[in-house]
Amino acid sequence: MRLFVAVTPPPDAIDELRSATAALRTGSEQLRWSAPEQWHLTLAFLGEVDDRARQDVVERLGRAAARHGPCTLSLAGAGRFGQRVLWTRVHGDVDRLRRLAASVRAAARRSRIAVEDRPYRPHLTLARARGDADLRPAVAALSGFAGREWTADELHLVHSRLGAGPDGRAHHELLRSWSLGRS
Structure with missing residues (x-):
């Protein structure tokens, strides 16, 4: 089972971002946009996980969630990873979010x-390029975007099935959620 762990913005924060990106999403054939209903902040990508490891990590993630309180966050502006990935920035309690991500990876x-051992960079992926693309105009177009604050108060374990969603995209299925800061 292909899994990742994430926090998700609430619907009104997603709607703000959807509105801010609407003009970019129409007529942008070089970019494959993530479905807004699947936008999330990945804390750790777990990859393919067998049943035994999944059962173990579920218990450990519950303990990690209980040790970390909610985070006040907002989405603003944009950035890119090279010429392949367009994302929006995360502001607010990012140090708290980094500590949560570190606990998730430790779990x-x-x-x-096996999880990647690299610094956590809080972001929400908006689109991926089909080959190399000049993402600078999209980054510039979103530079003035500043979403409202919201509270990340749940941790989610998500099953991602590649190609099972609309238009051959990934389908995300929520497997388990935990409230942050509650035993």
Whole structure:
């Protein structure tokens, strides 16, 4: 089972971002836009996980969620990873979010799930380029976007099935959620 762990913005924050990106999403054939209903902040990508490791990580993620309180966050502006990925920035309690991501990754490693060992960069992926694309105009177009604050108060374990969604995109299925800061 292909899994990742994330927090998700509430519907009104998603709607703000959807409105801010609407003009960019129409007529942009070089970019494959993520479906707004699947927008999330990935804390850790777990990859393919067998049933035994999944059961173990579920328990560990519950404990990690209980140790970390909610985060006040907002989405603003944009950035890019090279010429392939367009994303929006995360502002607010990003240090708290980084600590949560570190706990999630530690839970995965203790469950014998290999996770990337690189610094966590809070962002929400908006689109991926089909080949290399000049993403600078899209970054510039979103530079003035500033979404409202919202509270990330749940941690989610998500099953991602590549190609199972509309237009051959990934389909995300929520497997489990935990409230942050509650035992």
